[in-house]
Amino acid sequence: MEIMEHNSLISELTQGKELALQLRTHLHPSSSPEQACLFLTEMIQSSFEKALLLLNFNSSNLKTHQISSLDEQEGEEEEEEEEEVEESSTKKKRKISRSRDALKKRKLLPRWTEEIKVCNGSAPEGPLNDGYSWRKYGQKDIHGANFPRCYYRCTHRNVRGCLATKQVQKSDNDPNIFEVTYRGRHTCNQSSNLGSTSISSQNQIYEETNQIQQKPNSEIWFDFGDNNFNLKTEDFDQVFPPFSFSYEEPIMNPTFIPGEDLTAAVSSPATDTAWDWSGYDGGVQRVQSSEQSAVTEIVSATTSVTNSPIYNGDWDFSLDNIDFDHNFPFDSLDFIS
DNA sequence: TGTATTTGACCTTC
DNA sequence: GAAGGTCAAATACA
Numbered sequence: 001m002e003i004m005e006h007n008s009l010i011s012e013l014t015q016g017k018e019l020a021l022q023l024r025t026h027l028h029p030s031s032s033p034e035q036a037c038l039f040l041t042e043m044i045q046s047s048f049e050k051a052l053l054l055l056n057f058n059s060s061n062l063k064t065h066q067i068s069s070l071d072e073q074e075g076e077e078e079e080e081e082e083e084e085v086e087e088s089s090t091k092k093k094r095k096i097s098r099s100r101d102a103l104k105k106r107k108l109l110p111r112w113t114e115e116i117k118v119c120n121g122s123a124p125e126g127p128l129n130d131g132y133s134w135r136k137y138g139q140k141d142i143h144g145a146n147f148p149r150c151y152y153r154c155t156h157r158n159v160r161g162c163l164a165t166k167q168v169q170k171s172d173n174d175p176n177i178f179e180v181t182y183r184g185r186h187t188c189n190q191s192s193n194l195g196s197t198s199i200s201s202q203n204q205i206y207e208e209t210n211q212i213q214q215k216p217n218s219e220i221w222f223d224f225g226d227n228n229f230n231l232k233t234e235d236f237d238q239v240f241p242p243f244s245f246s247y248e249e250p251i252m253n254p255t256f257i258p259g260e261d262l263t264a265a266v267s268s269p270a271t272d273t274a275w276d277w278s279g280y281d282g283g284v285q286r287v288q289s290s291e292q293s294a295v296t297e298i299v300s301a302t303t304s305v306t307n308s309p310i311y312n313g314d315w316d317f318s319l320d321n322i323d324f325d326h327n328f329p330f331d332s333l334d335f336i337s
Numbered sequence: 338t339g340t341a342t343t344t345g346a347c348c349t350t351c
Numbered sequence: 352g353a354a355g356g357t358c359a360a361a362t363a364c365a
Contacts, residue, residue, distance in 0.1 A: 135340090135341065136341075136342060136343085137342090137356095137357070137358075137359090138343090138356070138358080139342090139344075140354090140355065140357095142354080142355075143353080143354055143355085149355085149356090153357095155341090165356095167356090
């Protein structure tokens, strides 16, 4: 790792640590204006994201080097192949070269899965509106599954190089459940368009309903009548490895509005296939089950939270209820160096 | 005409 | 070789 990057990484992580400490002081009941908490959480998020990007970047390079050194011969062949591509510009070779490179990158991307439950059997007419714009690039019949799987990638892939993709598949067991697998984080910053409305409405949701329950199996349930939202906290061990949370009275703010016409929320064009509600985000019951990438757990976990429609940076966790794991090595050199 | 979707072919992984 | 994932030409649509 380059010294500059190493220092940047330490700087970002240290800043995150300090901001977390500040936030903790703000969380004292006697202080803590909500705006300050929100600002601090955003700063913390930003700081960790930068750090993780650095980590991600370096681990990518590392992996590439490892691959090269482990299979030098193949690497050389690849180089030759790429030269050939430039010279001969044969379509086939270009395709091979590109796809190998892309696959190497894809393997390093974090991945996590959510289950989205569509309630009332009201078929929305568009894609899941999770705050990002997706472009469908493929559909595949999956062996043993009753329904095909759809493949989406970020609309801004070409323009901004955003590598985020998602797969949407209707569940065999419950036709109202869609399994959405996200891969890679958005680097196109398009989520900001939903953040502005969500915070206020989210708070409103919580204030109006205040029906959050904790189930014995550590699932958080947000009961909004027909719109249920749950989060399997058992998966938080994977999603947030460094922390442990207690959910006695969490404040989490899903980004949909209860009672709102769900179909109206759908804005972007999509497939009209009856089952293909890939972009549909209304009336959801989500179970986030994180499947970690090959990079590092913390990269995947953090990315999954910041990138997921469940949490797109707009939630304000009530950290009063979050117990920082005392084992988390915030102060250890292992963590910051 | 530009953009999104469909779909068969191709590639990688297991 | 089967299955999953992606590409890209063809097609649809606004």
